[in-house]
Amino acid sequence: MQISKTSPLLLVIFFLFTFPLVVNADSNFITVERFVPHTSTAPANEGERIGLYVREKMSVAAADRWAAGQSAEGRVVLFVHGGSVSSVPDYDLDYKDYSWMGYLAEAGFDTFTMDHTGYGRSPRPLMDDACNMSPEDQALVMPHPLQEHCDPSNSHWLSTTQSDWEEIETVVDYIRELRGVEKVSLIGWSAGGTRTGGYTARNPDKVDKLFLYAPGYGRNRAQRDGPTVPMRLQTYETLTQGRWEANVACENQVDPGIRDVIWDTVMAFDSLGSVWGPSHGIMRVRTSGPF
Numbered sequence: 001m002q003i004s005k006t007s008p009l010l011l012v013i014f015f016l017f018t019f020p021l022v023v024n025a026d027s028n029f030i031t032v033e034r035f036v037p038h039t040s041t042a043p044a045n046e047g048e049r050i051g052l053y054v055r056e057k058m059s060v061a062a063a064d065r066w067a068a069g070q071s072a073e074g075r076v077v078l079f080v081h082g083g084s085v086s087s088v089p090d091y092d093l094d095y096k097d098y099s100w101m102g103y104l105a106e107a108g109f110d111t112f113t114m115d116h117t118g119y120g121r122s123p124r125p126l127m128d129d130a131c132n133m134s135p136e137d138q139a140l141v142m143p144h145p146l147q148e149h150c151d152p153s154n155s156h157w158l159s160t161t162q163s164d165w166e167e168i169e170t171v172v173d174y175i176r177e178l179r180g181v182e183k184v185s186l187i188g189w190s191a192g193g194t195r196t197g198g199y200t201a202r203n204p205d206k207v208d209k210l211f212l213y214a215p216g217y218g219r220n221r222a223q224r225d226g227p228t229v230p231m232r233l234q235t236y237e238t239l240t241q242g243r244w245e246a247n248v249a250c251e252n253q254v255d256p257g258i259r260d261v262i263w264d265t266v267m268a269f270d271s272l273g274s275v276w277g278p279s280h281g282i283m284r285v286r287t288s289g290p291f
Contacts, residue, residue, distance in 0.1 A: 028106070031056070032055070033053070033121075034053075035052065035053055037050075040123075044156070051122070052122050054115075054171055055087065055092060055114075057092060057099075057102060058111065059108065061108075062075075062105070062108055072180065073181045074185075076109070076175060076179050077110070078112045078184050079188075079192075080195050081114075084239070084285050085262075086115050086269050087113035089262055095258065110179060116167055116195075118231075118285075118286025124286070125158065127230060127231045127284055132231050133152070133229050133231045133233060134229060137233040138150070140233050141277040155228065156230065157230070158286040159289075160289045161198065161288065161290055176206065184206065184208060185207070185210070189215075190213075190214055190215065190216045193213070193214070193215020194215065197210065228287055230286060232286075233283065234282070235277075235282055235283070236281075236282075239262075267283075272284070
């Protein structure tokens, strides 16, 4: 890979690709963060060389086995997040036993999760401009950072289903080479089910097992067209009450502290959203078109 002296972003991506960051190593787990190089095909930054955020979690015992040359075939898993929340709050929540990655890592799997473009620590093109959302969403962030309504600088989906499939392919190929395996198992939650399911249908030779958890599906999705905006917002109340409360059917079903933990983790992976709008911040969510 050639790195231009005038491209500090590519230099950072190259450094983190070559020298992954160990963010946590204790007596049980090793957690590693990487940025995997990818040429974007998303409409918002098409053609740009970017780094897709990937987190890996494995047990110390498993790491010793891989280092000793034992095959990881059949023991490698990639988690793909849904349409609102990024990968770490979904799959590696640092709270009690809520980390799905930790659960599988303890069982001897090498687990990975990724942020698609527009989420978490992957690039968020066009999303730093608070004008790039609907007038209704703009009202949620007044007076900070917006003092008044403004016109979006872009009227298109930020990404597409196709660009998501291509991001998964880049990460899957990276993991296959890293661990020396032919196939990787995929877990997709909500809208991640659409992404992993579609990817698997197109690349069955690279997928070991596919697990769809509450997969999202809209039969008329491919018919959506017309002008839109790159970003939408979700408030704390919308996420924790509007979307989740309807699923509460009995007393003590929900851990009393879990909502705030999830929100705080979401905000930790969105430094800009954490200071927009209300005092507790607001969630920035990309938009995505069919193709």
